Amino acid sequence: MTPVPTTSQTRDKLHLQLARLFRNKIATGEWPVGQSIPTVEELEALHRVSRTTVRMAVHALVDEGLLETRKRGGTKVMGQPYKPPSFLLPTSWQELVAFGEQIQQITLHTANDCVPPIPSGFPLPGTLAPAYVHFLRVHSHDDARFCLSELYLEQELYPKLQEQLERATLAQALGNDSGQIATARQYLSVVPADELIAEHLGVPLGAPLMQALRWACNPQGLIVYWAKVRFISQYVHMEMDLLK
Known part of the structure; x- marks a missing residue:
């Protein structure tokens, strides 16, 4: 019998999908380096996911050095992801x-x-x-x-x-x-x-x-x-x- 995913497992998958989407927005220039990305609340409403899922996705890109969260609020794009040869x-x-x-x-x-x-x-x-x-x-x-x-x-x-x-x-x-x-x-x-x-x-x-x-x-x-x-x-x- 296939186990039913828990809410935590589902959220984990969603945050990885969302992180890939955010990474692509940076790679394509939709989110330019040096500028702020939409707020957590805006991203939550836009993608119809929980605030926790949005924060997990953002933190994943912070760990990669692509984003930086600031003390006074807001998150800034710090760099482009590695782009492999095509x-x-x-x-x-x-x-x-x-x-x-x-x-x-x-x-x-x-x-x-x-x-x-x-x-x-x-x-x-x-x-x-x-x-x-x-x-x-x-x-x-x-x-x-x-x-x-x-x-x-x-x-x-x-x-x-x-x-x-x-x-x-x-x-x-x-x-x-x-x-x-x-x-x-x-x-x-x-x-x-x-x-x-x-x-x-x-x-x-x-x-x-x-x-x-x-x-x-x-x-x-x-x-x-x-x-x-x-x-x-x-x-x-x-x-x-x-x-x-």
Whole structure:
């Protein structure tokens, strides 16, 4: 039986959500550095939460050095939160190959004789091979982990690419060879963090992530590459030409 959250536990979750919202207001400049934020009473009415919840959220940002409460009342913005680098998400196979040069990677696990776990109801983009090599990799920038990849390479290709894969991404190892890659696509969505993400990226369960499902097929329609890649959303963005 699932335990029912207590009032204290619910308030704790609310104050963390509110702290994230306040942090974002500072990051975007809605609450400029050097200026005062709305009063506790105003924030209580605006967000329809208790005064205790507002104070807990404010104190969390005071502890981070982003806010300062003053003796004569009021709370002042003292600084901007750390802003991680934001990578442009690849929108073509060529960009995906080049993207591998921007990031560092660590292989956490490999396994043979696997099959990609294509989501239920997802249209099968090609023919599945009998077996794949599975890679679990974490990607980082300046020692900050921001991405977890679950990758599948058609098993007969692995001996040909094994040496390259010690230092390259799967997309880099496959390269732009039209003899191996005839079609490649990507499907983007927002998903909640699960236990695997919490363990390796250090984000709370349920936190929103950007997910990319990627696949590539050879000229015969065989799926040679499948990937489920999940990013901490602050680290990635997309740009598109709306006139194309």
